[in-house]
Amino acid sequence: MSPLDRRTFLSRITVALSVFIAGLVGVPILGNLLAPLFRAPPDGFVEVAKVADFALGVTKLVSIRDQSPLAWAGQTADTALWVRRREDAGPQMFQVFNVNCTHLGCPVNWQASAKIFLCPCHGGVYYADGTVAGGPPPRPLFEREWQVSGDRLLVRQQPLPTVKQG
């Protein structure tokens, strides 16, 4: 074997080994990064509190643990919702809002005395029913589907909405 052939041979072996090692290391990492994109979003309802915990006409913050497809989600799966119990006790007795502002996602605060939600980041303001009162938010607060089962309020699981929904 001439020195040139040996050099070419070694060069090709080096490239092949590099590609093999990169694949060995890269494929599992890439798989872990992309896997959440192909998993079905969480579905189903989760209990948040007893209906009796919400007084008529009061808006209250509740904490929930969102179902997460990632076992290591840890504290990032903990979230909160604003639950508004309307004055009337009809079939639409509740409104359940995600805490995140629809502008850039900051958590909004309920101001009970003024009956508005305020976003601390850029001054977004929402009325009690979640509609925009002022500031940069492009749409009302995202609402969660809810249902009452017995004396419990249940809320549908969902990932944080990042695009306009129905």
Ligand code: FES
């Ligand atoms: S994030 Fe709420 S107004 Fe910008």
